Amino acid sequence: MYNAGKVIIGILIFLGLFTYPIWSPIVLGKAGPPPQLEKPDPAKGKVCVEATDYMRSTHMSLLNNWRDWVVRDGNRIYTGLEGKKYNMSLQNTCLDCHKSREKFCDRCHNYVNVSPRCWECHIEPEYKQQQAVAWRSK
Amino acid sequence: MDKTRRDFLKIAGLSALGLGAKPAADAFAQSAQGPKIAPIPEALKAKRWAMVVNLKKFKESGPDALQACVDACHTIHNVPKFDNPKDEVKWIWTESLAHALPNEEHHFLEEFVKEQMKGLPILVLCNHCDNPPCVRVCPTQATFRRLDGVVMMDYHRCIGCRYCMAGCPFGARSLNWRDPRPFIKTKLNREYPTRTRGVVEKCNFCDERLAKGLKPACVEACKNKEIIFGDLEDPKSEVRELLRANFAVRRKPQLGTQPQVYYIV
Numbered sequence: 001m002y003n004a005g006k007v008i009i010g011i012l013i014f015l016g017l018f019t020y021p022i023w024s025p026i027v028l029g030k031a032g033p034p035p036q037l038e039k040p041d042p043a044k045g046k047v048c049v050e051a052t053d054y055m056r057s058t059h060m061s062l063l064n065n066w067r068d069w070v071v072r073d074g075n076r077i078y079t080g081l082e083g084k085k086y087n088m089s090l091q092n093t094c095l096d097c098h099k100s101r102e103k104f105c106d107r108c109h110n111y112v113n114v115s116p117r118c119w120e121c122h123i124e125p126e127y128k129q130q131q132a133v134a135w136r137s138k
Numbered sequence: 139m140d141k142t143r144r145d146f147l148k149i150a151g152l153s154a155l156g157l158g159a160k161p162a163a164d165a166f167a168q169s170a171q172g173p174k175i176a177p178i179p180e181a182l183k184a185k186r187w188a189m190v191v192n193l194k195k196f197k198e199s200g201p202d203a204l205q206a207c208v209d210a211c212h213t214i215h216n217v218p219k220f221d222n223p224k225d226e227v228k229w230i231w232t233e234s235l236a237h238a239l240p241n242e243e244h245h246f247l248e249e250f251v252k253e254q255m256k257g258l259p260i261l262v263l264c265n266h267c268d269n270p271p272c273v274r275v276c277p278t279q280a281t282f283r284r285l286d287g288v289v290m291m292d293y294h295r296c297i298g299c300r301y302c303m304a305g306c307p308f309g310a311r312s313l314n315w316r317d318p319r320p321f322i323k324t325k326l327n328r329e330y331p332t333r334t335r336g337v338v339e340k341c342n343f344c345d346e347r348l349a350k351g352l353k354p355a356c357v358e359a360c361k362n363k364e365i366i367f368g369d370l371e372d373p374k375s376e377v378r379e380l381l382r383a384n385f386a387v388r389r390k391p392q393l394g395t396q397p398q399v400y401y402i403v
Contacts, residue, residue, distance in 0.1 A: 071292045074284065075175040076349050088175075092329055120334035121293060129326045 035107040040097035048097075049080040060116070063090060091122045099125050180351030184369035186287045187343055188398040189357075190380045191261055195364040197254060203364055204232055204261055210359035211341070213325070216332045218318035227312040229341040230356055232259035239401065242387055251403050261365070263356070264289060264310040264341035265389060265397030272302035272311065281338075287370075287398060288343045298336035307393050311340045370398065 001007065025031040048055050050062065066088040069075045078086045087093050098104040101124040109115065119127075196203060211217070211230045218227050235242070235251070238260035242251070266289045272281050273289060280295035281302055303311045317335045326332075330346065333339050344354035352358070357367045368377035377400075380386075386400040 067292075067294060069175050071290065071294075072282070073175075074177055074181070074345070074349060076178050076181075077176045079174050079176075087178075091331060117334075121331040123326065123328050123331060125328075127326075129322065 035111040037107055038098075038100055038103035040099065044097045045084075047081045047084070049078065049084075049086055049093075051081065063094075066090070090118060095125055101126060178349055178351070182348045182351055182353075184286050185371035186369060186398070187266065187348075188287070188368065188370035188377050188400065189263075189266075189343075189354075190366045190368075190377050190386065190400045190402060192364050192366070192380070192384075192402045193255060193258065193260065194402060195362055196261065197258055199360075199362050199364055201259065203360060203362065204259055206359045206361075207261060207356040207365065208232070209324075210355040214327055214330065214344075214347075214355045215342075216318075216322050216324075216327055216330055217339075218314075218321035218332075219323045220316070220321050225315050227314060227318060227339060229339070230261065230263040233262050235260060238262050239387060239389060241390065241392065242403070255403070260401070261356075262308065262310075262389070263399065264343075265308055265395070265399045266341075266343055268396035268398060269394060271305035271307070271395055275301040275305040277301065288345055288348075289340075290342055290345060291338070291340060293331075293333055293337045293339070296337040298338065300338060302338055307390055307395065308397070311338050313338050 050058075055062070066078065069078075070088050076088050078088045080086055095101075101119065105118075208230050212219070212228075215229060217229055220226055235255055235258065266287055268287065270281075270283055270289050273283050276282075277299060278295045278297055280292050280297070281289065282292070283289050298313060300313055303313060314333050314335050314337055319332055322332065344352070344356075347354060353367055357365045366376050366380055368375040370377055372378065380402065381400060384402040386402045388397045388400055391397065
């Protein structure tokens with residue numbers, strides 16, 4: 001290989017920079033602050049539809065399943081943790097406890113850089129009808 | 139230790155039984171806990187939902203009754219109102235006799251139809267056809283026919299290609315050319331979503347109300363029983379009684395889509 005020294009050093013520098021997000025917290029000892037999500041009112045109950053870990057990792061496919069079960073099959077009742085029954089609805093059930101899209105959904109979604117398009121149709125509690133503009137930029 | 143063919147078959151048979159035991163046991167365990175998903179117990183159920191629009195009664199009630207039906211539907215479903223007719227979005231609306239029932243227009247039409255119904259606007263909506271052309275042409279299966287006959291839209295899947303609008307002979311479908319939210323002039327119903335730019339929308343026979351055990355909004359808005367909603371497959375249902383006792387027509391039946399909204403003339 002020509003210029004082996006330079007090429008290999010170049011590759012090593014590239015790999016170092018490329019994996020920076022992985023090794024930096026270990027070496028430098030400090031990760032960026034995780035998003036702080038607003039917890040729902042404790043009066044609404046302490047458990048979500050499923051366990052917290054499951055919701056954190058899998059809420060998107062749970063919501064996709066809910067959509068298909070409701071729209072396609074007409075099943076609207078979901079039996080969650082502790083046998084509690086829920087109406088499968090993002091707008092009427094999820095947002096009934098998680099009152100703020102900005103303080104709950106968006107904080108995590110912004111942190112992991114995803115922008116799901118739920119709010120183009122589903123109405124978030126903070127949405128004010130008078131504020132509607134020609135094309136919502138969010 | 140020699141195995142005969144007979145022994146081998148015995149063991150193979152027992153093994154197959156053993157393999158089948160686990161799913162069977164799981165199924166029993168599942169049914170003991172109750173189903174994970176289920177319909178709402180109060181939901182209205184039917185083999186074939188259909189609607190009967192009584193034009194004679196609408197004639198008695200006057201134009202306010204028609205408008206009440208339209209407003210009830212459009213308010214509940216957050217249907218936008220655009221000033222430009224090219225952008226129009228509608229779920230239920232009125233047409234003249236010649237446009238709503240073009241094949242019924244002829245010189246010797248029954249006296250009631252010809253004289254009294256002249257100029258009477260006729261309420262029209264999605265016909266929830268038994269053989270819906272919109273469903274056949276939809277490339278993403280965003281629109282589909284449920285087993286109880288309701289032709290539904292899954293807005294998540296709609297790509298806005300408008301094949302269904304070309305397929306529908308009743309003009310029951312509207313595309314959101316623009317973001318509809320700023321054009322919702324009524325008070326927003328926060329229990330029901332809006333639509334977004336680039337999806338096609340239409341009447342859903344109030345699927346979300348049927349699931350809760352409520353009749354469709356337009357039926358409820360009719361104080362004088364101008365619209366009757368019920369199960370067409372049930373011979374004792376109110377819709378069947380009405381169809382037995384009255385002469386009823388449908389819109390463009392010759393096209394073979396089998397519309398399920400009937401008009402008593």
